[in-house]
Amino acid sequence: MTVAPVPSRTQYVLEEIRHAVLIGRLRPGQPLVETELAAHFGVSKTPVREALKTLAGSGLLVMSQYKGVTVRTVDAAMAREVYDVRLLLEPEALRRAVERSADLEADLGAARDALVRAAAATDPAEHSLAGGDFHRALCLPCGNPLLARMLDDLRDQAALVSAVVWAADPSGEREDAEHREILRLALSGDAQGAADALRQHLAGFVHRAFPGDGTSH
Template sequence: MPSRTEAVLDAIKHAILTGELRPGQALVETELAERLGVSKTPVREALKTLAGSGLVTMSLYKGAAVREVDRELARCVYDMRLLLEPVAAGRTTSVARGDWAQAASALERADRAADAAERSMANRAFHRALYAGCGNPLLVASLDELRDQTALVSSAAWSRQPSWEQEADEHRAILRAAEDGDADLVRRLMRGHISAFMARNFPENEAE
């Protein structure tokens, strides 16, 4: 990806994850290009990439818009994570292929984050360090495809109910278990971590 397009992509993603670009808001290429001081071409390419990762929706008639977050989206994303991530993290731990130093560094970045976008992306880096060494590239690719949508869901949830301190404590417990080589505990803690986020932020009995 050309560096200018990558910079535009990062800028738009940051604006989405901080809520500066609101859920459902139209993303007009000319307006974004003027705002970012670039031509429409890198904006168009960035929007295509963001649509592919699930942060943006594209309509033939309405154009691009920030994806809206509701319980159904959160349920779909977190159901997939619940099925895949505890298994991948457990396998990474059992074969001792995890980069625990990278995971710890990601937790430090999350603690120092200036906004929800930085914190959410640091959290995604932590989770990737836990699952990337599982030995199954298809499993890793499936979880990688969920990273941006997970960031979108978590940022939306935090805007209503900041819960990152509790999640940070859960992350530290998972990392300690991984460092100890306890794959069964990593699986249990990861499953509980993902389930608890949904229970806190998108309970089944919550009104739409």
């Protein structure tokens, strides 16, 4: 029997803080104090400090010489920047994934699983996280590791935007229906149709959440 390795203290702290931010337990703008977090997790300040640096690098936290470490605040400008890049990259990644796949059911199985988890989620935050997993699973089989990594680098910021928007205005039924249609088109082998549906889905979300941005896609 193979025993899974125990996560390092830093990784454990990182994942706990990340999850707390993305489900709204730690709120945008909330300060994070190393000594308090170390006492909470029962570790020294070193793994906490490293975890905070990593999460700041991923865009979830902000490190300031004057304010210390705080949870990143989501505003319209930040959301549009993140979604502008997603609009450029995600539909192309999905188009490539569908075109190159020899077994769409297998390659997109994780996306289907994420939809099942979203449907079973009991609160908006967990539903939003499952939605993020769905988007990631669509793009991973694109065949370009650099493209997949670029999208992964945006993952936490996109999840933070989604979590904040969902906390204010849950839209589960609409999101689920759009996700199902994207997956249906992808599984049918319609690469361009799936990419177009994904583009409309992303653009629609940011326009509903932050109307009046004056951009067009």
